[in-house]
Amino acid sequence: MSVRVLKLKLRTVNRGKFARLTAMQREYAACAQFHLEGIERLQTTNATALHRELYVPAKERFTLPVVNLQRARDKAIETFRSYLARKAKGKRANVPQFGPGLPLGVGQRALAIVGRTLRLSTEKARDYLWLPIEVDDRHAPFVDAVAAGTLKYGASELHRRGKDWYLHLTVYEDVPNTVESGVVLGLDLGVANTAVMSGPGLVRFWSGQAVRHTRNRYSARRRSLQKAKLMGEVRRSKGKESRWMRNLNHQISCQILGEVAQQGAALAIEKLLGIRDRVKLTRKVNRMVHNWAFGELIALLHQKAPRYGVRIVEVDPRHTSQGCSKCGHTEKGNRLRQDRFKCKACGYAVHADLNAARNIANRGALMLGYTSSVTGALTVPGGVKSTSVSREFGDGQAMGVEAEGSSDQLKQSQVATSLSSW
Numbered sequence: 001m002s003v004r005v006l007k008l009k010l011r012t013v014n015r016g017k018f019a020r021l022t023a024m025q026r027e028y029a030a031c032a033q034f035h036l037e038g039i040e041r042l043q044t045t046n047a048t049a050l051h052r053e054l055y056v057p058a059k060e061r062f063t064l065p066v067v068n069l070q071r072a073r074d075k076a077i078e079t080f081r082s083y084l085a086r087k088a089k090g091k092r093a094n095v096p097q098f099g100p101g102l103p104l105g106v107g108q109r110a111l112a113i114v115g116r117t118l119r120l121s122t123e124k125a126r127d128y129l130w131l132p133i134e135v136d137d138r139h140a141p142f143v144d145a146v147a148a149g150t151l152k153y154g155a156s157e158l159h160r161r162g163k164d165w166y167l168h169l170t171v172y173e174d175v176p177n178t179v180e181s182g183v184v185l186g187l188d189l190g191v192a193n194t195a196v197m198s199g200p201g202l203v204r205f206w207s208g209q210a211v212r213h214t215r216n217r218y219s220a221r222r223r224s225l226q227k228a229k230l231m232g233e234v235r236r237s238k239g240k241e242s243r244w245m246r247n248l249n250h251q252i253s254c255q256i257l258g259e260v261a262q263q264g265a266a267l268a269i270e271k272l273l274g275i276r277d278r279v280k281l282t283r284k285v286n287r288m289v290h291n292w293a294f295g296e297l298i299a300l301l302h303q304k305a306p307r308y309g310v311r312i313v314e315v316d317p318r319h320t321s322q323g324c325s326k327c328g329h330t331e332k333g334n335r336l337r338q339d340r341f342k343c344k345a346c347g348y349a350v351h352a353d354l355n356a357a358r359n360i361a362n363r364g365a366l367m368l369g370y371t372s373s374v375t376g377a378l379t380v381p382g383g384v385k386s387t388s389v390s391r392e393f394g395d396g397q398a399m400g401v402e403a404e405g406s407s408d409q410l411k412q413s414q415v416a417t418s419l420s421s422w
């Protein structure tokens with residue numbers, strides 16, 4: 001089970017609703033402050049003791065749904081306890097105080113997501129505030145799952161910033177353990193191919209050609225805009241490009257995780273650090289592939305993995321492109337060109353990105369304690385030719401699949417040697 005807080009912006013509310021929300025927030029803050037003072041006076045942070053002394057007066061004094069009143073009490077307890085803990089450690093700590101800006105705490109039963117609208121209970125029974133949520137691509141699956149009742153949520157908060165309100169929705173995700181199949185797929189991110197994924201009997205390429213092409217076009221257009229001193233247009237073009245890239249990263253990450261989930265596998269990726277070291281970026285390539293695009297893809301994979309029930313392991317990225325995924329021999333000369341790998345020791349020749357993806361899969365398998373034949377390192381029949389399929393993505397033909405060899409061809413010793421080589 002993992003807890004996550006989704007920060008959802010509410011669509012701008014009209015004056016009437018704004019006034020009601022602000023009044024609820026003020027009432028909640030006053031109620032939390034009332035409990036803080038009660039804690040000090042009664043010298044206890046025990047919820048039962050506080051309930052006995054404070055529940056009735058609080059209920060008479062504050063017009064809040066009962067669950068929110070309990071939230072206010074719990075908030076006061078949490079805050080006071082952390083104050084006591086700081087003091088006990090000899091740290092500087094002031095007696096806590098709640099101002100009117102305290103985020104509005106909402107008990108689980110006082111909120112519901114209906115469609116893409118927040119239904120907020122008020123102090124009156126069956127009287128609700130309906131607050132539409134601005135849902136972006138990133139949050140849509142979560143919001144829809146909450147609305148459908150498949151994703152559990154708990155007590156949450158409403159934050160005000162200027163005229164805007166944000167729902168900080170707490171959700172609980174079950175993270176099913178799908179790595180029991182013992183399969184680990186390795187994902188290599190790079191320049192020539194945006195992504196290459198490999199595992200037993202599986203190779204998938206996401207070509208980087210379309211990405212390079214489009215991003216070059218954006219960059220060329222911005223240069224001419226810059227010359228014409230159209231800075232507003234330059235900014236707009238940048239925004240457009242990042243939205244385009246983000247959308248693509250969403251697609252790729254969903255395809256990757258969908259595939260991994262289908263295989264019941266875990267996914268091994270390199271720690272972000274190292275992408276720059278591995279490929280010698282010329283200035284041109286550097287401009288073409290800004291790191292943020294990779295960073296974003298990796299962030300999206302992490303973000304979505306729980307929903308797919310996929311476990312991600314991050315492996316050491318050093319020498320994943322120079323080591324032989326078949327025999328483990330590591331030397332610079334193994335990498336012939338950007339896309340060609342040929343092992344100086346055993347003669348194994350393969351697409352360089354595929355070789356890297358297999359090394360990543362092997363490392364992931366070792367990190368998870370697998371040492372058997374179910375990792376990504378496979379012997380290719382014939383041993384020499386890369387049989388990878390490469391297709392453009394972004395036009396629905398996203399992936400090429402090619403089955404290779406059988407997984408039991410791998411000897412345990414091969415995994416062991418690839419471990420000792422880094």
Ligand SMILES: [Zn+2]
Pocket residue numbers: 324325326327328329343344345346347348
């Ligand atoms: Zn080799």
